[in-house]
Amino acid sequence: MFSDQARTGEETVSGPGWSSMVIGVWADKHGVHNNDFTENAYHQYPDFLTRLEQVDSTFNTFAVVDWPPLGEQVDGGPLFGDAIDVKVTFDGEEMGYDVADSLSVVAAVEHLTDADPDAVFVYLGYIDIVGHDTSSLDPLYLAAIEAADVQVGQLIAAVRARASYQDEDWLILMSTDHGRRDDGGHGGQSLEERTIFYLASGATPDSLTGIDRPDGPFVVDVAVTALDHLGVAIDPAWGLDGTVRR
Numbered sequence: 001m002f003s004d005q006a007r008t009g010e011e012t013v014s015g016p017g018w019s020s021m022v023i024g025v026w027a028d029k030h031g032v033h034n035n036d037f038t039e040n041a042y043h044q045y046p047d048f049l050t051r052l053e054q055v056d057s058t059f060n061t062f063a064v065v066d067w068p069p070l071g072e073q074v075d076g077g078p079l080f081g082d083a084i085d086v087k088v089t090f091d092g093e094e095m096g097y098d099v100a101d102s103l104s105v106v107a108a109v110e111h112l113t114d115a116d117p118d119a120v121f122v123y124l125g126y127i128d129i130v131g132h133d134t135s136s137l138d139p140l141y142l143a144a145i146e147a148a149d150v151q152v153g154q155l156i157a158a159v160r161a162r163a164s165y166q167d168e169d170w171l172i173l174m175s176t177d178h179g180r181r182d183d184g185g186h187g188g189q190s191l192e193e194r195t196i197f198y199l200a201s202g203a204t205p206d207s208l209t210g211i212d213r214p215d216g217p218f219v220v221d222v223a224v225t226a227l228d229h230l231g232v233a234i235d236p237a238w239g240l241d242g243t244v245r246r
């Protein structure tokens with residue numbers, strides 16, 4: 001399914017947005033309400049890759065990020081836990097997010113080519129930076145989106161080039177942490193700041209397919225859909241807020 005009318009939470013900043021996406025719960029549970037991660041409840045509500053490892057440590061998990069608190073002990077992070085089999089962090093703040101995104105994609109392509117991951121997470125940060133530096137209406141912003149589109153294409157090509165691809169069942173999920181205003185800013189509760197895209201592409205669409213469901217999709221659906229696709233039974237005791245949408 002694809003929706004360009006999906007919703008993120010009311011706090012349209014990256015800390016709560018990415019936390020909600022990769023954990024599957026809203027900020028009232030994961031505890032991150034801005035880009036200070038120190039009050040996080042990640043021990044109770046882990047990212048979906050850590051959740052996979054807790055359910056069955058034989059899952060082969062991989063994450064690459066270039067916003068440091070997502071991967072390292074920065075600002076109260078990391079969002080992605082240390083039980084993940086391979087976790088790579090590039091410092092987009094230091095080297096620039098355009099360079100760091102490229103390195104992230106190279107690392108993910110290498111891993112998809114040389115290893116046998118069950119679940120892969122790739123973070124691309126450059127578009128947000130360009131949006132702040134210019135605006136959502138600037139040609140540079142569109143160019144940054146096009147560059148990310150090429151990078152997503154490289155990742156999909158790497159999946160399809162796997163020797164065992166015909167025997168595998170990949171679900172590709174893509175979304176973002178928040179929308180933004182025409183001036184490039186975000187953080188408020190306006191509809192344009194809360195509106196995001198949600199894309200799920202795989203071989204086995206389920207009965208929920210449809211782009212105009214009034215009740216979402218929501219950013220918290222990403223992690224729950226990923227867990228479900230990997231055959232994990234969602235335990236109600238986990239308190240996840242998302243639902244399966246693919």
Ligand SMILES: [Zn+2]
Nearest residue numbers: 128129132186
């Ligand atoms: Zn931003």
